[in-house]
Amino acid sequence: MTSPENLPVAVIGAGPVGLAAAAHLIQRGLPVTVYEAGETVAANVRDWGHVRLFSPWEYNTDMAARALLQSHGWQEPPGKAMPTGSDLYEAYLKPLAETPEMAAVIETGAAVKAITRLGADKVLSKGRETKPFMLAVSNGNGSIRRDLARAVIDASGTWTAPNPLGAGGILAEGEAENASHIAYGIPDVLGRDRAAYEGRTTLVVGTGHSAANVLLDLVKLAERDPATTIVWVTRGANLMRVYGGGRADQLPARGELGSRLKALVGSGRVTLVAGFSVTRIRAVGDQVVLEGETADGVREVGPVDRIVVTTGQRPDLNLTRELRLDLDPWLESAKALGPLIDPNLHSCGSVPPHGHRELAHPEPGFYTVGIKSYGRAPTFLMLTGYEQVRSVVAAIAGDLAAADDIHLVLPETGVCSTNLAPVAAASSGCCGGPAPVDVDACCVADANAKADGKSGCGCSSANAPEKVADPVRCC
Template sequence: MTSLETLPIAVIGAGPVGLAAAAHLIRRGLPVRVYEAGATVATSVKDWGHVRLFSPWEYNTDTAARALLQSHGWREPPGKAMPTGLDLCEAYLKPLAETPEMAAVIETGAKVTAITRQGADKVLSKGRETKPFVLAVSNGNGTIRRDLARAVIDASGTWTTPNPLGSGGILAEGEAENAGNIAYGIPDVLGRDRAAYEGKTTLVVGAGHSAANVLLDLARLAERDPRTSIVWATRGENLMRVYGGGTADQLPARGELGSALKALVDSGQVTLVAGFSVTRVNAVDGQVMVEGETAQGIREVGPVDRIVVSTGQRPDLNLTRELRLDLDPWLESSKALGPLIDPNLHSCGSVPPHGHGELAHPEPGFYTVGIKSYGRAPTFLMLTGYEQVRSVVAAIAGDLVEAADIHLVLPETGVCSTNLPVDGVPASSGCCGGPAPAKADACCVADAEAKAEGKSGCGCDPAKAPEKVAEPAGCC
């Protein structure tokens, strides 16, 4: 058996959060090895490289990564500018990966297909924590090697495992057979994928920021070629979350995204079909008809030339099947994090500070970080992931004081579950009286006022707090 102390910490994924984890490990002098399945670092980011982030540079870089870059003469982009995904790669992630310290520990084209303990499957308990982790690594040549690690930080993300078109989380009938007419995520309809959408009828399914970006790009394409037409289908009927908080959003570009989308629907440039759950896709003369359930019964949409499925992603749980994980039963996030981010209960754009304690599992030394730590929950910001890995790396290093000193203040969306209209009747704006002041370390106005009076915890009315929240921190 190999001694744990001599082994590296394995980081799975060389995206923004994975590279930040490596930077923190390097800063602490801990051995690290980074595994990236793609041909280059940040392969998933490059896939949506045409999309402009609604968060500025100041929210998109990590402290340890910046320090490493600056030690090699890197000049930080202007903090208030908003990069595209490609900008993020070219101006930050690529230079970071090319620093000598990082280049020595990153392996691309290395897909981790499974993780276990040396000589122990999921069932064995005795001495489990003393056994190294074993990573099954594929280099795409048909062979699998086994690497050992002292600890594992899973920052592999969810981008490559999108949710299906079909409602209920399973493929719609005909979805696989008509894959040639279907794209997932955020295709580059103004760039590399333009020929597939120009002059065509496209159905976009989804009610998040990804869907909004696709719809706005399609509208720009329609301005150039009026033959282009756009249909938007959503499973829900209340679209306030995707339309956003407008000027109440503390990230102005995020608020503008929702406002611009609402204007397209109101003007008739986008045909909205709300309350539509897709069940079947049928091929018709080179196009497709989409069948779905509505409150009024079965309805068909189409024919359309293309379908864009922007219904979010889900974590790949096969990777960790032989590990002991404690997951939220419906979000598939870290269990302790689930109540803080559950969109069924609250969505104010802010998440209470959390770190190694909420991200750990019953498997000692294993942590899920980044967007994968959110499971199926939406609205993850990179800033969250950077604070996660700072805390996790401190815990791995044995610096529990630093690991517990967590600071996370996220910009509010201006939209909460408490201010969404019910049956068409507008509710009061903001959460518990409106968004918290921009500089307040609080989830909403009531919370900010309570903290100003020296009170602890959330200042919201306890009667309004969701039952699932384990403690009164966070937004009601």
């Protein structure tokens, strides 16, 4: 009864990557149960449904999911069109979940609270791999049931665990007390949340694409009501990553996003406060003031009416506390991915192909996929998640040839991070160090990729440094 081979594979999360995992399992004839904490599939996607993706449809659908949909007469959206989150839900994820095969295995309103092995906590080693997984599942009625699974694919994402306003990774002083002034994520400034922002002063904290989207929406709001003012606070002073590669970006909408934001800062329509690490927020009448550390000491910004925190998300590690995981020590990503996606080193958008081996943990049969596999690292594309689950499901099915046959080519950003170490010191650094002086490339990995006939590893020659002891740009 409890032999793992007789049990379904548990997929946690019915977002794009979780549903893709289920589609691949169904395609291979493996039993599966999908657990979604929200009341509908893709509940997190629907939360940012007003946001338009910078990647077109061709990057946002999975091949097994497409095959399943097409077997029921689905018409695929035009590949070059760029959907909003709502489009993604209405035209792809909702129809996918409503196919008979998927509808039979998806349970909504089912929050997985913890995962362990049947009768074995994290400490027990003897016979561990023979014991099925046990999931503690809440249906919102106060009771917890225990479900068994032969393997677990954690695609629960990070959207519901935002990073705090405080620069140190914990709540800033006064952050909880002033929560009524703060929104986390991407509020619908032009739609359902408009009344909270129109005619007011809003401060946005963050340097990712979420921050850029919020800032651009606030500018549109200010065009309708000039009393709307916008302040942008960034922890770092180098804004190359958010401004992006412009025309060098292989996703034009992503490049345009940064270029537009840069122009708005230059015109003064957005007031930029760079190099400001928030440590405290305090109320001043009906508004709030932020205090923070800068290169010149403590500074205040404000007063403002609203704060939007777009400082990224983090994985929920409580879910897997009783499992044996191998995580990158600072990103909390799957450990093998850490060096490839560390934002301290990389911003190119290119990630080497990876699959079940990089996503596995010392706990046999457990895999972290999707944006959660990246931990705290930003810039995840759905295309990456789809190839991840294709490989993972093949491995669970015992088809290691298919699992190891990984193909992942991502559109590059056209901009790479700057390592301020001199060239001589960088020779053993990221991407193998600087390229040979007679090669039109910016690092060893870029040179090797071009030698193999590829477009490169993400660092265009336009961004390559001079081959002298100057700052090195590499991927």
